Amino acid sequence: MWFDEAVFYQIYPLGFCGAETENDFGAVRHRLSKIEREIPRLQEMGVTAVLFNPLFESERHGYDTVDFYKVDRRLGTGGEFCSLVEAFHGAGMRVVLDGVFNHVGRAFPPFAEVRAARGNCAAARFFHIDPCGNSRYGDGFGYADWEGHPELVKLNLSEPDVQNYLMDAVRYWIDTFGIDGLRLDVSYLLPPWFLELVRRTVSERRKDFFLMGEVIHLNNFEANVAPGRLDSATNYEGFHSMLSAFNSRNLFEIEYSLTRLFGDFPWCLYRGKHLFNFVDNHDVPRAATSLKEGRNLKNLYTLLFAMPGIPCIYYGSEYGVKGDKGNLDRDLRPAIDGVDRTACPGLSGHIAALARIKREHPALSYGSYRKAEVRGGALAFVRSFGSEEIYAAVNITEEEAVLRAGEGEGTDLLTGEGADLSALRLPPFTGKIVIRN
Numbered sequence: 001m002w003f004d005e006a007v008f009y010q011i012y013p014l015g016f017c018g019a020e021t022e023n024d025f026g027a028v029r030h031r032l033s034k035i036e037r038e039i040p041r042l043q044e045m046g047v048t049a050v051l052f053n054p055l056f057e058s059e060r061h062g063y064d065t066v067d068f069y070k071v072d073r074r075l076g077t078g079g080e081f082c083s084l085v086e087a088f089h090g091a092g093m094r095v096v097l098d099g100v101f102n103h104v105g106r107a108f109p110p111f112a113e114v115r116a117a118r119g120n121c122a123a124a125r126f127f128h129i130d131p132c133g134n135s136r137y138g139d140g141f142g143y144a145d146w147e148g149h150p151e152l153v154k155l156n157l158s159e160p161d162v163q164n165y166l167m168d169a170v171r172y173w174i175d176t177f178g179i180d181g182l183r184l185d186v187s188y189l190l191p192p193w194f195l196e197l198v199r200r201t202v203s204e205r206r207k208d209f210f211l212m213g214e215v216i217h218l219n220n221f222e223a224n225v226a227p228g229r230l231d232s233a234t235n236y237e238g239f240h241s242m243l244s245a246f247n248s249r250n251l252f253e254i255e256y257s258l259t260r261l262f263g264d265f266p267w268c269l270y271r272g273k274h275l276f277n278f279v280d281n282h283d284v285p286r287a288a289t290s291l292k293e294g295r296n297l298k299n300l301y302t303l304l305f306a307m308p309g310i311p312c313i314y315y316g317s318e319y320g321v322k323g324d325k326g327n328l329d330r331d332l333r334p335a336i337d338g339v340d341r342t343a344c345p346g347l348s349g350h351i352a353a354l355a356r357i358k359r360e361h362p363a364l365s366y367g368s369y370r371k372a373e374v375r376g377g378a379l380a381f382v383r384s385f386g387s388e389e390i391y392a393a394v395n396i397t398e399e400e401a402v403l404r405a406g407e408g409e410g411t412d413l414l415t416g417e418g419a420d421l422s423a424l425r426l427p428p429f430t431g432k433i434v435i436r437n
Contacts, residue, residue, distance in 0.1 A: 002094060003181065003210040003231060004274050005365045006049040007305075007355045008312035009042055011035060012282045013055045014062055015333025016315055019074035023059055023066075032076040032084050034336060039091050045318065045348060046355025049094040051183060053282055055081065061328075062098070063185065064105030064151055068169035078176065085177050096181035096210060097173060099198075101166050102189050103145065103152040106137075111153050115139055125159050146186070157194050167201045174205045181210025187224070187233070188215050195229040212276050222269045235275035235309055237261065242279065242303060246396055247292045251379040254303070255371055258381065262308040262369040270308075274365075277309040279317070282333055286314075286323040288344065294320075295429040298350045299394040302414075302431035305354035306383065306392030308369050318351050320344025357413045357433055363388040372405040378426060380405040389436040395426035402426070410434035 013019075017031035042050070054062025057070040071081045085095050104111065110123040117124075119131050119141030133142020136150045146152040155162050173179050184190060184198065195213070202209040212232040215221045225233050241257035261270045279287040279300050287300060297320055304311045315336065316323075320343040323331045358364045367383035372391065374380070378401035380393035391410060395401040406421040412432045419425075419434045426432060 001208055001210070001231070003049065003212075003310060005359070005362075006094065006310055007047050007358060008049045008051050008096075008276075008310060009045075009047040010051045010053070010278075010281060010312050010314045012053040012062075012315070012333045013075055014053075014072065015282075015330070016336050017075055018335030018337060019072070021060060021328075021330065023057070023072065023074060025073070028073045028077060030076045030080065031074070032080045036084050036087050038336065039087055039093075042093065043091050045313075045352045046359065047093060047313070048355075048359075049096060049180070050088055051096045051312065052098060054098045054100055054185075059105040059107050059151075063100050063103070064107075065100055066105050066107045066109075068166070069172060082177050085179065089178065094180035094210070095177075096183060096212070097177075097179050098185055099170065099182040100185040101155065101157070101194070101198075102186045103154050106151055106153060108153065114141075114143075125156060126162050127156055128154055146189075157191065163194075163197060167197065170198065170201050171205065174202065174209075180206070180208075181212065184211065184213045184230070187213030187230070188217070188221065192224060192229065195224055199228055199230075222273075225270065225273050225275075232274050232276045232310060235261070235277045238275065238277055238307065238309070239279065239284070242300065243287070243290050246296055246300060247290075249377045249396060251374050251377060251394075251396065255374045255379055255381070258307055258369055259371060264368050264370060275309040276312060277304055277307060278312045278314065279304055280314050281312075282314065282329070284332075285325055286317055286321060286332065288317065288320045289322040289324050293396070293429075294344075296396045297344055297347060299396055299429065299431045301347070301351055301354060302392065302394055302433065305351075305358055306364060306381075306390070306433055308367070308383070311354075311358070313351060315339075318348045320347050353414055354433075361388060361390055361413070361435065362386075363390045373403045375401065375403065377401065378403055380424060382406065391421060391424070391434040391436065392431070393424055393426055393434070394431035395428065398428045400425065400427055405434070406436060408436055410436045 017034045057067035110126045113123040128144035130142035144154040211230045213230045215233040241254045245254035316339040319341045363383040363385035367385035370382045372380040377397035378395045380403045383390045391405045403424045405424045410419045
């Protein structure tokens with residue numbers, strides 16, 4: 001499918017466009033053009049799909065939805081977003097939205113009814129209401145929320161009217177905007193039957209519709225990345241392992257995870273499946289902040305594109321911008337106009353080269369994974385698909401490394417230079433992607 005070969009670019013639209021942190025529910029602001037003007041640059045970088053975090057009407061950050069049928073007025077109108085999707089499609093890029101189905105904001109109209117009636121009304125069936133309790137807001141009733149955040153009210157997904165409301169919204173997004181996929185927020189909390197409901201709903205409209213679940217742990221989710229449910233899930237294990245391995249200069253750690261997830265053994269969890277890979281996103285510190293040795297930033301992206309799965313770049317990180325947790329995560333979600341595009345010269349071009357290599361070589365999308373050699377701060381592995389063999393290698397230390405990646409000669413796809421696979425030389429803080437001749 002198209003998504004198995006994709007290079008994603010993630011945009012948190014409220015931050016990207018410089019929207020107000022609180023919605024005053026006043027006049028519409030027209031900011032979506034800030035995204036559209038970046039399309040030529042994303043084309044040059046080799047992006048083939050864009051993932052939007054929430055952009056429907058909300059109270060603050062997008063995950064506290066108020067209206068699933070209306071683009072947030074801090075961004076623009078539905079018509080403007082429709083034009084934006086058309087512009088992305090015209091540039092050869094797919095568009096995936098964030099589907100937030102586990103919870104809503106307190107201003108969501110059915111919950112506003114419940115608040116007005118102090119829990120005693122028909123709309124209460126939309127939620128998990130405790131008439132004998134009380135909320136932190138003093139509502140006179142209690143309710144289930146998302147992981148202790150009372151501003152995020154948990155929906156009662158078992159209620160048919162809730163299911164109909166959400167699936168009608170999904171059909172509306174497909175029919176009105178022509179979207180190509182959904183990221184299911186906190187999908188680890190969504191029951192398997194609900195994932196199947198979403199799959200049936202989108203398949204009525206599009207057989208190639210992409211469904212990806214946000215999963216912050218992978219141990220018990222393999223059964224949900226399967227036909228009839230999800231096409232992919234966020235690879236948080238790979239994310240944590242990459243950064244930990246780079247910072248400890250112990251690449252055995254990431255190699256262990258890659259083999260555990262994708263190796264050619266019956267017990268490997270996601271063998272032959274395509275997880276959604278990233279080095280940062282809107283919920284975690286920027287890679288340039290997390291990485292202790294800045295000279296390894298290019299190596300980190302080389303690994304991201306060479307490992308099994310679907311690579312995603314978080315907006316601004318292609319320039320090496322920094323940002324940490326805290327300040328309600330606002331530092332992770334800056335306006336694109338304020339991003340320092342000179343923070344890491346050459347990184348964006350390196351990512352463009354990696355995207356080109358991935359596009360031209362199917363082994364990086366569909367190939368098996370096998371360890372070649374790992375020596376603490378240096379790692380080489382093989383991706384094989386049909387007759388094509390791609391060898392990826394990184395050296396994260398200040399000393400030259402020589403690895404036995406394989407047999408014979410190859411060509412480094414990043415530089416065009418020849419390479420001896422039996423004695424693959426890696427200068428300090430460099431990586432190679434070599435195709436065997």
